[in-house]
Every structure is written in structure tokens, then in C-alpha cells.
Amino acid sequence: KNQVEQSPQSLIILEGKNCTLQCNYTVSPFSNLRWYKQDTGRGPVSLTIMTFSENTKSNGRYTATLDADTKQSSLHITASQLSDSASYICVVSAWESGGGADGLTFGKGTHLIIQP
Amino acid sequence: SQTIHQWPATLVQPVGSPLSLECTVEGTSNPNLYWYRQAAGRGLQLLFYSIGIGQISSEVPQNLSASRPQDRQFILSSKKLLLSDSGFYLCAWNRDTYNSPLHFGNGTRLTVT
Numbered sequence: 528k529n530q531v532e533q534s535p536q537s538l539i540i541l542e543g544k545n546c547t548l549q550c551n552y553t554v555s556p557f558s559n560l561r562w563y564k565q566d567t568g569r570g571p572v573s574l575t576i577m578t579f580s581e582n583t584k585s586n587g588r589y590t591a592t593l594d595a596d597t598k599q600s601s602l603h604i605t606a607s608q609l610s611d612s613a614s615y616i617c618v619v620s621a622w623e624s625g626g627g628a629d630g631l632t633f634g635k636g637t638h639l640i641i642q643p
Numbered sequence: 644s645q646t647i648h649q650w651p652a653t654l655v656q657p658v659g660s661p662l663s664l665e666c667t668v669e670g671t672s673n674p675n676l677y678w679y680r681q682a683a684g685r686g687l688q689l690l691f692y693s694i695g696i697g698q699i700s701s702e703v704p705q706n707l708s709a710s711r712p713q714d715r716q717f718i719l720s721s722k723k724l725l726l727s728d729s730g731f732y733l734c735a736w737n738r739d740t741y742n743s744p745l746h747f748g749n750g751t752r753l754t755v756t
């Protein structure tokens with residue numbers, strides 16, 4: 528069964544600090560991995576998408592890494608801001624779906640709180 | 644640019660009442676359309692997806708149904724709501740291309756009382 532596990536469940540850090548969120552998956556065959564940011568009461572917004580050949584991808588202060596061998600990904604946030612407070616969701620796509628959304632497995636997300 | 648609209652934002656309905664949630668996409672044609680439900684502490688659950696008008700695939704058997712009467716319109720319905728239908732419902736679209744990201748609406752918070 529395809530699964531995506533995220534850790535930690537929740538995290539509180541001070542503004543300006545860095546943090547790293549983890550995602551482990553058992554989806555096979557792997558197609559791509561996506562990180563989404565979801566503000567409270569809003570829909571998720573895509574941060575990055577990585578295929579198996581990509582090790583790292585950045586989007587501003589967000590940097591995602593992927594190790595397809597160990598089936599792990601991380602999302603690193605640099606110099607956190609209050610607006611980074613949100614849930615971060617890891618989503619993995621299985622190959623036979625062609626990357627389509629019907630083949631996506633969602634993690635439960637990490638709830639990040641940035642304190643001033 | 645493309646935008647997705649979802650309404651209403653919040654809804655409180657009694658058990659046994661009907662439901663209709665609407666989602667429309669602007670700025671693109673022939674999008675893939677999706678309905679997800681997000682329960683507290685759980686990941687997003689795909690309910691329905693559609694690759695074209697009148698083409699609906701159901702992922703989870705339940706008392707909900709979906710329809711796509713127009714290319715960019717997706718409707719989630721129920722004839723009789725259950726308490727377990729409470730949750731956060733999200734509509735999303737993407738292009739029918741490899742690695743196309745999902746674009747989500749802002750969701751509907753449904754409370755069944």
C-alpha cells in the first residue's frame with residue numbers, strides 16, 4: 528500500500544530561525560514528489576515538484592531535497608517569517624498514473640508555527 | 644491567468660438535508676477537475692475526479708456524488724447528509740500533462756449538525 532509519512536506532526540520555531548520538515552514514502556513506482564503549503568482555512572498551494580532525477584529544488588526561502596534511493600524528502604525553510612506559519616503537505620505520485628492527480632498519495636502534513 | 648472559485652466558504656446543514664457545492668475554473672479549457680475532503684488530522688482524500696464533461700470517476704463509495712455539466716464547472720452533491728460528511732471540501736484542477744501541479748480552491752467548511 529502506498530504511504531507517505533511526514534514528521535514532525537507539528538513544530539514551533541522562532542521567527543528568523545531555519546527548520547527542516549521530513550517526508551518518507553513507500554509509493555512505488557515513483558513518479559514525482561510535491562510539497563504544498565496550506566494556510567489555515569485555505570487550499571494548498573504548490574511549492575515544488577521533483578522527479579526522481581532531481582536532488583534539490585528551490586523556491587525562494589524554500590528548498591526541497593529528494594533521495595529516491597532511501598525514499599526520503601525534506602523541505603528546508605530558511606530565515607523563517609511569520610507568514611510561513613502553515614501546514615506543509617508532502618504528496619507523492621505513482622508512475623502508472625502518469626503523474627495524474629488520481630494517483631497521488633498525500634501525507635497528513637506538518638503544522639508549522641512561527642513565533643515572533 | 645487561471646483562477647478557481649469555490650463556494651460557499653462555510654456551510655452548516657442538518658443531517659438528512661441535501662448538499663450542493665460548486666466549483667468553477669476560469670482561464671483554461673478542458674481541465675482535469677477534482678473534489679477532495681480533508682478531515683482534521685488526516686491527509687486529503689480524493690473523492691471524485693473528471694477528465695471531461697460528463698466523465699466522473701469515484702474513488703470512495705459514499706452518499707456523495709459529483710457532476711460536470713460544463714467544461715469548467717464541477718459540482719459535489721448529496722441527497723441526504725450524514726454527520727460523517729462534515730469536513731473541509733476542496734476543489735482542484737490541473738492540466739492533462741505530466742507533472743502538472745494541482746491548483747486548489749479555498750475550500751468549503753461543511754458542518755453537519
